[in-house]
Amino acid sequence: MVSAFSVVDAPARGPARRTTGGDLPPRLPPPGGDGDGPDREPDPRRPILDNARLATLFLIVAEVMLFAGLVSGFFVLRLGAPVWPPPLEPRLPVAATAVNTLVLLASSVAMLAARRALAERDLAALARRVGVTAALGALFLTVQGFEWVRLVRFGLTVSSGAYGSTFYTLIGAHALHVLVALLWVLLTLQLIVRGRFSPDRPGMMRACAMYWHFVVLLWPVLYVTVYLL
């Protein structure tokens, strides 16, 4: 049975290509490298995307489908309505939310800057910039919360027909996602501040950044759909 796992076997075929397909014959351990002899496992393949980021990418794909469902539902109701927004319903705070959109976009910029700090291995700057990201995200959520309270006071509730239903479902779903992403960012921040984060293993930090950019970039789409169209 032991020979079945032998590493030294298939002759090398042509120049090395780096594919996820693992098309290559197993790479041999570096001669005299870390010295555990020819018996050790072949080197792991270096995937294009590490597991954490690949998984986050697929998570984002699933989320896109979720919002695709919600947004198409919105359009079905929106296009089926004779007048939109329905008369006698409060108008959505377009201008205030536009400013709020900028706040959220700014948080993404801060996250990009954090990525740069990570590349430069400047942990202090990293912590600061991740902190700014979280603060801007929290600000966005707070403003949204205030707007909701005002809208409810003006009489727009979930049960105010299609208008209220779509507004609160779509915007609420997004707010929930920002909240979860914010918790993730805060968790990462806490790891950095406590010194439990090493720039050599940036996978989780990068995955977190990816997810944050996703919830940020999703917002303008929803803003245009729900507030402007």
Place this chain on the structure above:
Amino acid sequence: MSAVSAAYVDTEHAEHHELGFLRTYVFSTDHKMIARQFLFLGLFMMILGGLLALVIRWQLAWPETAVPGLGWILTETEGILEPSTYNMAFTMHATIMIFFVVMPILAGAFGNFLIPLMIGARDMAFPFLNMLSFWVAALAGVLMLAGFFVPGGHAAAGWTSYAPLSSVTEYTGVNWGQNLWCISLFVLGISSMMGAINYITTVVNMRAPGMTLFRMPLVVWSLFITAILLLLALPVLTSGVAMLLFDRMLGTSWFRPSGGGEPLLWQHLFWYFGHPEVYILILPAMGIGSEILPVFARKPIFGYHAMAFSMIAIAFLSWIVYGHHMFVSGMNPTLGLSFMITTMIIAVPSAIKTFNWLGTLWGGRIRFTVPMLNALAFVSMFVIGGLSGIFMASTPVDIFIQDTYFIVAHIHYVVFGGSIFGAFAAIYYWFPKMFGRMTNPALGHLHFWPTFVFFNMTFFPMHILGVGGHMRRIYNPTQYEMLQPLQWWNVLITIGAIGLGLAQIPFVINFFWSLFAGRKAPVNPWNATTLEWSAPSPPPHLNWGPRLPTVHRGPYEYSVPGSSEDFLPQWEPSSAVPAGARRH
């Protein structure tokens, strides 16, 4: 965060510490234990779903007579079904079978068990997420079962839960049952998403050295594609059930016309998920068939690449056919025509697969073992189900047979004949690897043959009933004069269904007897070539000893000319193989 380096680290520890009972059997992160948990969840729910089916059948054959054994549950009516109970029974039968039997067994249990073992990985990419995915699914199961115990009874609007029947409480009188139905499927969606992300990441990143994409066994391909479909389809259902739940509980108007809502929206969302879902149910069974047929025909699979690409084609096409479930919803006939054409086209890759299975069998030295018999049943029954699909796909025909027993026949030929026979085949085939013991072949035959015969006795006549105009989901067929001459078919079907139920007893006995007292399984009892058969039976934590297998060739090298053995395992180095026998 490199996964493989993580596996390195784990290997060091594996030999040293023993995990406690809880971590080994309950909150295990080992993909094989999670697979067994999914299997037990699915089999348990199958008993429940099966009993519900028998209740439905009793009512259809002998309407409004007391169902034997139900007297102590339905005390007020002394075992007689009321219309509302009947509606609940067929709704929950389908819901349980689709979401809590076929999906947990095929995608959950075999996905978990086979993917790491067949691609040569020590575990999933995210073992903890994997554990979470099982326990979230179990929670969904508990929520679903809880619906039986709430006042008003369980959901009764059909497994498709069309609005407004499902969205307005007054229509069915069901309140918390339907709410729990929504919540449970919402939770299950989260579980499936976690599982799908895990499967995809594992297949993409964790394959053993030499395991190229086109050296993967077809069942891994099928599970990979299933995971992609799950990832894309379930969130759409999730959005739909969220809207449904909000309509019911918060007073939104997504599906309520009086508030500007649109009931048809539910059908679009549901079937946009629903058609990919039926391929989620069948693709793993297709992969299982593609594994088992070559082993017991001792021949390479016919057209490996065609098999892989036809599954990819199915995955693409399944997004543009969903309208065939809505032909009579008042859609524009031109749109109906395009859905009809795409549906016809999606039958082509299925046909390619069928011909390749036949090509695999052609001229083989077939061994009629129990897994092989079930795999053959899968192929032949799937053909019948696929063909009835074509009938319904043509709009002029479908207008007459939609919502009749013809479609019930179709569903069952594909989901029972296809997916469940596939699941049985997989259980018999991988039982030795999963539990380290062989199943009993005599009991296996005693299970297979009656199942096969009674299956056809139960479901084939439904085609005839359907063409005769027997509506689906009706409480009492004898109320309709036109159906009275057909009633004896209903009696025959019910007798078949009872036989089908009894035929599962040998399976249960076999399963538990073999679990504890079966013959100890050798490493490779079927002389198969794929990597799982290089690990001990059952594989230990982390699957292989200190070194992972290295893959040297494709997965179906049977009866290779010039080779001394009639099979060349994927892990056997080429130097051990005579030069003339090399293929890749």
